[in-house]
Amino acid sequence: VTISRRGLLGGIAAAAGAGGIGGYAAFAAASGSDGTAPASDVVDFHGDHQAGIVTPVQDRLHFAAFDLVDSASRNDLVRLLKEWTAAAERMTAGRDVGEHGAVSGPDDAPPEDTGEALDLPPSRLTLTIGFGPSLFDKRFGLSRLRPPALVDLPRFIGDTLDPARCGGDIAVQACSDDPQVAVHAIRNLARIGFGTTAVRYSQLGFGRTSSTSRDQATPRNLMGFKDGTRNLKLEDAAKLEQHLWVQPGDGPDWMTGGSYLVSRRIRMMIETWDRTSLAEQEAIIGRHKGSGAPLGKADEFDEIDFGIRDDAGEPRFTPEAHIRLAHPSTNGGAELLRRGYNFVDGSDGLGRLDAGLFFLAYQRDPRRQFIPVQRSLARSDVLNEYIRHNGSGIFACPPGIRAGSFWGETLFA
């Protein structure tokens, strides 16, 4: 029997004042928990689409890219995906990993679950998987199933990519309202994967920089601006079919109902940005910093008017304003579902913070969405003076699964 985190929490709350490791098991047993958590705190792992895409964006991220080890076979890969699926089902439900979990196993064995999430609620944990182009090389017999939309991203002007922060056979995005719950999830998947897979790189994120629901306020990125005002939202059902989910006939059948993820680690030169005048910052972005309204407008959600002029008759928008370059009207109607996160990975050795945006965007076809938008931005965006793309990935995220099936099952059917 394993301890549910929900059960633990209930037990602790009921018997406030008692403590110590010894106490935990007793409370859990006493609570008689069935492992369920309040609906609001658990995001269903199963469904037509993977969770963690239109799910209202959680506060924290732990993203990891994995490579299969040289000796891994196709059978090893399938076994890993099954084991990961089982672990993901438990963790997203607020339970610990394995038959015995964190503290109920044999004394002489290392615990199956690493334990740091034991007394934490599920915190809306979602785990979302994606397969990188390299998984479709000759190793696992998947070449003919590589979706044409899963292109190798082209080089964009100004890219300063670090190979150690790029690519990966498999990516897992863990999002949660509690950073420790997200880290726990990636840590335990990595542990299960030893011998078959190894972490290539991982990225922590905080302060979601987008909303995927109209119920969420638009958050701010580390430049201090509201980011993702015009994001695709889960309420826009028709648009999601048009821009987000792979439709029947789009590509290989196994991807129908899935989505393509592009990740970019974008370092921000926040120190030089901070020395830029408010007027220039707003001109570069194309929005007012306080309200998030488009230039010349009052409210964040007011329609953008790129032709608007100031009192002196001068255009408010430069041709290169960020929101103009990124706007669907500039990019053949391309829209993205963004769910990026801020990051600060310590400092850079030059007395500055290694800070920025870990950009995550889901879409139906990167060839028509991310790539043209990024081309336009890389070519002209004035923001490029203050940012560097130093990590990059593209992943095919399969459709959602039902109980009893496993991540990527359609790929191995």
Next chain:
Amino acid sequence: MSVTRAVAVLLCLIGPVGLAGCADDEPASGDDGTSGTSGTGGTDSAAVAVSASDDECKLSRSEVKAGTNTFAVTNQGSKVTEFYVYAEGDRVMGEVENIGPGLKRDLIVELTAGRYQTACKPGMAGNGIRGDLTVTGEATAQVDTDTALKQATESYQRYVRSQATALEERTAEFVAAVKAGDVAKAKELFPVSRTYWERIEPVAESFGDLDPKIDARENDVEPGTEWTGFHRIEKALWIGNTTAGMSPYADRLMADVKTVVAKAKVVRLNPLQLANGAKELLDEVATTKITGEEDRYSHTDLWDFRANVEGSQAAVQALRPALQQRDPALVTTLDTRFAAVFTALEKYRSGDGFKPYLPTSAERRHLSSVVDALAEPVSKVAAVVARK
């Protein structure tokens, strides 16, 4: 180089009306294209003879009358030299660049009564050989701040023009060496010609696609677009140790530099643009020079580094009289911090230039910290200038 700044473009572009205005105001220039100003005061007929050598900077007299003064600079040394007249805080009142050995050039400059410094910079290096200059005459009443700001733009325009002239001349020498297949000479001239580019980079950058054509690094170029400019040739010189195949790129560079120079000479900047330009130059240092990504093959980054800071200082010092009236404490901070950056750079000097920039992480961090310390007060200049 950096990606074109749309904002700078918007600020710097001048319409046909502005151009006409600039042309009308074109100051009298030295007969060889060097800078000067048209005089409104009395003219001191006898020129001050300046004898510049590799280790001396002798003026025929160190006292002149207020008004328009001419300095006839003869380079009797073996190195290319420059001559400057500075007001307090190294505010450039006038300068002539790129005086080759054996050449004579005139600096015509209007000076009001007060104490100044002169400097010859053989090898164009460092603070130069300094001397005192006294300008006698009735002390002029202190101008109001608006006048001071107007004078700032005129002063900085003179600076841009003289730098642009030198950029064209030195690039011509660099290009000639490349086309002659003289790898050693081309390597020697590469950082020298870039010095003039880097000093006025925000101005040059404001002319749309000329900046990427002249100064793009390899990763700045869009796939399918040809990589041209200084860094293309730099790679051939340092990685291939050759000029083979570079002739067409040298010709292109020369043509592009000539275009940018012609535009830079008539550009008219307002005080706010000066202030922003000073900040942008330090951003350039902070983001591309400190890291060593600018001159990744030649490692001549410190030449560019110093030139960016010099350009920033020229813009700030042009504004100095106005800043002095509005925020004297800021002026003191700026003086101290500019000096600290130049001091930090001297550690890397080698002859007239710099050692290859291959810093330890501690050295890199130190340079970064002095630049950040300077960039912060420089970023405050614009708001002081804009204050009503």
